[in-house]
Amino acid sequence: MSEPLRIALAGLGTVGGGVIRLIEANADLIARRAGRPIVITTVSARNRDKDRGFDVSRYAWEDDMVILGERPDVDVVVELVGGADGPALALARTTFEAGKALVTANKAMIAHHGVELATKAEAAKVALKFEAAVAGGIPVIKGLKEGVAANEIARVYGILNGTCNYILSTMEDTGRDFADVLAEAQAKGYAEADPTFDIDGIDAAHKLSILSSIAFGTAVDFKPVAATGIRRVLAADIAQADVLGYYIRLIGMAETEMDAAGNRRLFQRVHPHLVHRDHPLAHVDGATNAVVAEGNFVGRLLFQGAGAGDGPTASAVVADLIDIARGDIGAPFSIPVAELERAAPAETGHRRGKAYIRFNVADRPGVLAEITAAMRDAGVSIESFIQKGGQDDAPVMVSMVTHEGPESAIAEALRLLDGSPVLAEPPLVMHILGE
Amino acid sequence: MSEPLRIALAGLGTVGGGVIRLIEANADLIARRAGRPIVITTVSARNRDKDRGFDVSRYAWEDDMVILGERPDVDVVVELVGGADGPALALARTTFEAGKALVTANKAMIAHHGVELATKAEAAKVALKFEAAVAGGIPVIKGLKEGVAANEIARVYGILNGTCNYILSTMEDTGRDFADVLAEAQAKGYAEADPTFDIDGIDAAHKLSILSSIAFGTAVDFKPVAATGIRRVLAADIAQADVLGYYIRLIGMAETEMDAAGNRRLFQRVHPHLVHRDHPLAHVDGATNAVVAEGNFVGRLLFQGAGAGDGPTASAVVADLIDIARGDIGAPFSIPVAELERAAPAETGHRRGKAYIRFNVADRPGVLAEITAAMRDAGVSIESFIQKGGQDDAPVMVSMVTHEGPESAIAEALRLLDGSPVLAEPPLVMHILGE
Numbered sequence: 001m002s003e004p005l006r007i008a009l010a011g012l013g014t015v016g017g018g019v020i021r022l023i024e025a026n027a028d029l030i031a032r033r034a035g036r037p038i039v040i041t042t043v044s045a046r047n048r049d050k051d052r053g054f055d056v057s058r059y060a061w062e063d064d065m066v067i068l069g070e071r072p073d074v075d076v077v078v079e080l081v082g083g084a085d086g087p088a089l090a091l092a093r094t095t096f097e098a099g100k101a102l103v104t105a106n107k108a109m110i111a112h113h114g115v116e117l118a119t120k121a122e123a124a125k126v127a128l129k130f131e132a133a134v135a136g137g138i139p140v141i142k143g144l145k146e147g148v149a150a151n152e153i154a155r156v157y158g159i160l161n162g163t164c165n166y167i168l169s170t171m172e173d174t175g176r177d178f179a180d181v182l183a184e185a186q187a188k189g190y191a192e193a194d195p196t197f198d199i200d201g202i203d204a205a206h207k208l209s210i211l212s213s214i215a216f217g218t219a220v221d222f223k224p225v226a227a228t229g230i231r232r233v234l235a236a237d238i239a240q241a242d243v244l245g246y247y248i249r250l251i252g253m254a255e256t257e258m259d260a261a262g263n264r265r266l267f268q269r270v271h272p273h274l275v276h277r278d279h280p281l282a283h284v285d286g287a288t289n290a291v292v293a294e295g296n297f298v299g300r301l302l303f304q305g306a307g308a309g310d311g312p313t314a315s316a317v318v319a320d321l322i323d324i325a326r327g328d329i330g331a332p333f334s335i336p337v338a339e340l341e342r343a344a345p346a347e348t349g350h351r352r353g354k355a356y357i358r359f360n361v362a363d364r365p366g367v368l369a370e371i372t373a374a375m376r377d378a379g380v381s382i383e384s385f386i387q388k389g390g391q392d393d394a395p396v397m398v399s400m401v402t403h404e405g406p407e408s409a410i411a412e413a414l415r416l417l418d419g420s421p422v423l424a425e426p427p428l429v430m431h432i433l434g435e
Numbered sequence: 436m437s438e439p440l441r442i443a444l445a446g447l448g449t450v451g452g453g454v455i456r457l458i459e460a461n462a463d464l465i466a467r468r469a470g471r472p473i474v475i476t477t478v479s480a481r482n483r484d485k486d487r488g489f490d491v492s493r494y495a496w497e498d499d500m501v502i503l504g505e506r507p508d509v510d511v512v513v514e515l516v517g518g519a520d521g522p523a524l525a526l527a528r529t530t531f532e533a534g535k536a537l538v539t540a541n542k543a544m545i546a547h548h549g550v551e552l553a554t555k556a557e558a559a560k561v562a563l564k565f566e567a568a569v570a571g572g573i574p575v576i577k578g579l580k581e582g583v584a585a586n587e588i589a590r591v592y593g594i595l596n597g598t599c600n601y602i603l604s605t606m607e608d609t610g611r612d613f614a615d616v617l618a619e620a621q622a623k624g625y626a627e628a629d630p631t632f633d634i635d636g637i638d639a640a641h642k643l644s645i646l647s648s649i650a651f652g653t654a655v656d657f658k659p660v661a662a663t664g665i666r667r668v669l670a671a672d673i674a675q676a677d678v679l680g681y682y683i684r685l686i687g688m689a690e691t692e693m694d695a696a697g698n699r700r701l702f703q704r705v706h707p708h709l710v711h712r713d714h715p716l717a718h719v720d721g722a723t724n725a726v727v728a729e730g731n732f733v734g735r736l737l738f739q740g741a742g743a744g745d746g747p748t749a750s751a752v753v754a755d756l757i758d759i760a761r762g763d764i765g766a767p768f769s770i771p772v773a774e775l776e777r778a779a780p781a782e783t784g785h786r787r788g789k790a791y792i793r794f795n796v797a798d799r800p801g802v803l804a805e806i807t808a809a810m811r812d813a814g815v816s817i818e819s820f821i822q823k824g825g826q827d828d829a830p831v832m833v834s835m836v837t838h839e840g841p842e843s844a845i846a847e848a849l850r851l852l853d854g855s856p857v858l859a860e861p862p863l864v865m866h867i868l869g870e
Contacts, residue, residue, distance in 0.1 A: 148572075150750050150757060280715075301573060315730060315732040
């Protein structure tokens with residue numbers, strides 16, 4: 001086992017630089033733990049001459065990254081290019097065709113093409129590993145695939161996007177509004193110039209679809225994930241939640257349930273939630289990620305750590321490489337891809353819970369009567385209700401927390417109010433995270 | 436890979452029952468994830484006829500548990516007998532001599548004999564796994580060995596004893612004193628009839644020595660672990676800490692450092708700490724365990740979950756069995772036992788930090804002057820100082836938080852006060868957990 005494991009690196013951005021730094025800094029320790037050295041032999045990126053702040057001249061350069069896996073001096077390709085399709089996907093396919101293993105941090109590609117790629121990897125009897133695709137440095141893929149392998153998982157959920165959590169917890173600490181904090185996060189490099197994938201929940205949805213596949217043994221299925229981001233959360237919502245004992249967090253949640261016909265259905269949703277102060281996710285601040293898994297014997301487990309950044313992401317990439325160096329191929333989604341269940345998306349109307357609903361309304365007589373009548377007619381029972389006066393002619397904020405009830409009742413109440421002239425904008429609904 | 440993995444179970448107490456229930460309840464799922472069925476063929480315990488509340492008649496019974504590994508119908512022995520020596524150790528030795536793998540939940544045995552047993556397991560080229568020995572169902576051994584394998588670990592620490600955490604958080608919630616809460620915990624079965632190992636920190640010290648070996652690549656070395664338990668923590672200390680923004684938790688902590696001669700030294704200590712409200716460990720309540728590992732690339736990771744109980748412990752035992760069924764032998768301590776470093780224990784006097792010191796003093800003139808003079812003479816700088824009047828002739832409680840400084844200075848101050856008639860009992864020192 002003293003033959004080195006030879007790596008090709010595709011993509012030399014921040015994470016690629018992190019992988020190079022890590023493999024160099026911790027080389028001895030890695031060789032000891034892996035049983036053999038892990039060495040980078042070849043690198044590839046779009047632009048050879050770009051100044052990256054780190055030296056890649058000691059590695060062979062390959063202009064055409066798609067053929068990296070075909071090189072005889074490469075055992076494993078590390079894909080850090082990103083994007084669900086394009087060169088990343090082409091590279092993954094040619095790598096498996098060449099009979100080589102692939103390690104990737106590419107959540108979009110795994111969420112969209114995970115089943116196809118796992119099929120190809122298993123056919124070639126090589127590893128496909130993607131610990132870095134979910135929750136950065138936190139070994140949650142390994143935790144689900146191996147650590148809780150003895151358990152039927154009832155539910156997996158968590159804080160899966162560091163940018164959103166940074167924005168929400170900064171809004172919380174400073175009382176500032178979303179747009180303001182987002183602009184600052186962009187200036188500091190914590191948020192992308194185009195932040196859509198992060199703040200609209202799509203990045204979290206990618207990760208959630210991967211987690212739920214591994215937790216439940218279902219084929220990864222990104223399309224049905226209902227994703228709402230944090231654009232519409234106001235500083236006033238956060239202040240209101242605080243009064244009630246809650247923090248607001250963007251939560252990705254997945255569960256399975258049986259439908260009336262006895263078929264297993266998959267529920268996957270990314271949505272801002274009110275999280276009670278006593279729940280461990282309430283205290284996850286800044287760019288941190290955290291994942292909770294609930295197993296039928298282990299109970300509730302929490303994994304928490306840095307969800308992004310070059311160091312943590314490189315840590316996850318190299319952990320996968322060490323597993324491969326040790327001879328662990330494994331099934332990419334824990335069980336063979338042919339055995340993954342194709343579960344239809346679950347209905348949501350019958351899901352029961354408490355919710356926070358916030359209305360911005362015109363300040364005129366009869367507004368409260370109209371809202372409360374709609375709630376009554378839809379069968380929504382209200383636990384607490386707060387109206388905060390607007391100044392002058394500004395809209396007034398009315399927020400409420402419902403008693404536990406079906407989601408369909410809230411949808412019906414909002415339908416009854418739809419188009420009402422008293423609403424200055426559509427109401428915002430946030431679910432309250434249950435025990 | 437369709438041959439079943441055949442298990443012998445030694446010890447049929449609570450955890451043994453949990454393992455049986457789990458393997459039966461989740462048999463299909465385990466077979467799918469492990470690639471083959473895991474079946475119990477043989478069981479053994481001290482008393483065959485005891486009513487255990489579960490049926491073991493379908494398994495072969497072996498009277499002499501020490502020879503379980505020699506049976507031809509056994510691939511892996513699961514040792515759930517407990518105790519550092521005695522039958523557990525004899526069983527472990529004969530199992531490796533017979534060339535069979537061992538899975539154990541026995542922290543005391545691994546803490547005391549881990550190096551010997553790992554040597555025997557490696558020589559026999561079989562697995563020795565002990566996920567269940569540390570932090571119950573939390574996959575923290577796997578997390579350290581594999582999840583953060585790419586990192587140099589700077590520090591590993593956490594809440595390692597559920598009984599102590601239950602007692603401390605109940606004292607916190609109810610304002611009741613230690614003895615009272617302990618008695619209740621014993622009545623409820625949360626604490627043993629003889630609670631010494633738990634409340635004096637020995638159980639946590641066993642677990643800490645195992646964690647530090649894996650984190651740092653050092654030979655497991657239990658003897659030098661300095662362990663102080665929670666017997667002397669008062670409800671008044673908890674109330675005082677709360678005023679200052681802290682919770683009290685029993686923390687096991689391990690670090691390595693270089694001594695003046697350039698040799699690596701190992702620091703291992705179990706001690707009640709003040710944990711700031713903003714630290715994730717502050718919110719770990721009840722019988723929960725939590726482990727923090729700090730890596731040079733991944734940053735700070737937290738693993739949290741149930742630290743004991745039959746379900747969580749069985750979850751960890753069967754996760755080890757699934758790894759073995761998948762063909763993972765691995766080195767018991769992550770790197771081959773021959774490469775484990777023998778690190779001498781670190782000195783502690785130069786360790787810098789803040790501390791909480793509580794005195795019970797006689798209520799008479801000059802007491803504060805004597806205490807503060809000792810602090811001044813030892814070079815201990817005081818950040819906050821609170822005296823709470825006792826009633827009538829009861830001793831008065833004086834508590835203080837020091838500025839950051841070396842531990843040797845506090846030791847010197849206490850030496851100066853040693854034997855002073857103003858002290859009703861020896862002072863209690865608790866360290867404050869740093870960032």
